[in-house]
Amino acid sequence: MLSIESGRTMDPITGSSSIPGVEHHRVSVNGTELHYISAGTAGSPVVLVHGFPETWWVFHKLIPLLSERHRVFAPDLRGFGDSATATTAHDSVTAAQDLSALITRLDVGPVHLTGQDISGPTTFRVAATRPDLVRSYAAIETGLPGFGVEKLADVAHGGAWHIGVLAAPGIPEMLLAGRERAFLAQYAIPSLCVTPDAFTDDDIDELARSYTRPDAFNGAAGLCPWATDPRRSRPRRAPAAAGAGTAPRSPGGPDRRWARAAGSPCRAP
Template sequence: MSQIPSQQPTAGAISVAIKSVSRRVNGLRIHARAAGQGSPVVLLHGWPQTSYAWRKLIPLLAQRHTVIAPDLRGFGDSGKPFSGYDKKTIAGDLFALLQSLGLENACIVGHDMGGQVGYAFAALYPQLTRKFVFIESGLPGFGQENAMNVATGGSWHFGFNMAGDISEELVRGREALFVRHFIRRDTVGTVDPSSISGADIDVYARSLAQPGALRASFSYYRTLFDDRKHNEQFGQTKLEMPVLAIGCEFGYGQGAKTTMEKVATNVSSAIIESSGHYPAEEQPERLASVLLDFFT
């Protein structure tokens, strides 16, 4: 395992060595960042990001916990197969990863698309999920359809990402422009643009420019109707572990809470102030405080 230099969210943060871990599970390579010691916490990034999204949060959590932040199937340094992008299958990747690392259970934290993967994992493997955190996310079958419909104020990118080969061809070579739009947009973007710098955006853009990465990225959207069927099945049995739904003041607000209350019995909630859709990068200390309180 090689070491990835940790980045500090503040001058006073404790330096933490972040290791690079790779495991071959379910027929593909899964890469993850790992740090710290203590009870395990798994961080699942959103779209169109990678485990790099947690770079500011990992050192804050690793002072008390073993932190594992994988690149989900198709992203970052993980494999990019042609299929398997429904969240049920990706939850199976996570299960196999935890087994390979010898972890019997963990607190699962998912942001955006990672929240959908986290929900599938918690529903499939409740015995492995000590607690579940659902950040700035929604679920097909439980309200996300409104966000997918521009006629009800939803975002255009759902349809664009699901369109097929034309999506890849229009974005290819313009990955930085594409990522920058979502991170810097006025609605559900960042409040402070400097919190995700141009260099950070380039990290995500270079990841998307890898062979197969755009196809894999868009496949997370092209499987949403499969996810809806799976979620409707999962939702017949509500989650019983403690669940924390986190929204952001300038993100989706109470949307995560509203969604989790439909599928879980023990839900608490929090709002991260002065943050858009990306609290781990924009308000890492506030997010870490909320998470650490919930974990303990």
């Protein structure tokens, strides 16, 4: 790896930023190619899943701390970062299948799964339908369609305008192409982050790099179709895994409404 600043490196394969102690991987699963990083050599496995407008890099300060006691994995979801781009048919069901296939391929047993922001419905779907893959589940600043998350796109009541823009076919490219860094630095991070100063210029450059690819917004658009299609905001049953009977425990205890919406009976172990 080539050093580009103190404590920060560059992965020669992807050209993305990296940090000491992290290994980069590419794996073909579910008809796509995912990029993920790994760190740590011992302890129970942790999988960190980013939101928008992010990649695995958003966890780069947390990974060294967790890897002292855990094996840590952080993927770029399909359509994000250095994973393959997504098509306009991409959705949360596909993303959950990708993630389930990746966890299976890791072959480290059930993982502590964390989903942030728009990856919440995807990671929850994994936890509810594949409890054999998940030791515990933590949801960070997220929600589910049909349980209030669509209010985030309701601009008439304080919602964010960019969610509808992302979900409208062709509109992100029309409005944001060539302006990706400005969108992140001047709008997304200052308005959506409580501590925007936590993002350095180099952090913003790394995030912006991945959004300059062709079709770079399809991944995010596929995870929030409920923003422009009210029918997507109704609770829908996800295909339950064969033999799934017990959802993994979350720090706050199992939420039965969410489990029923995802198609898995949820009860405390």
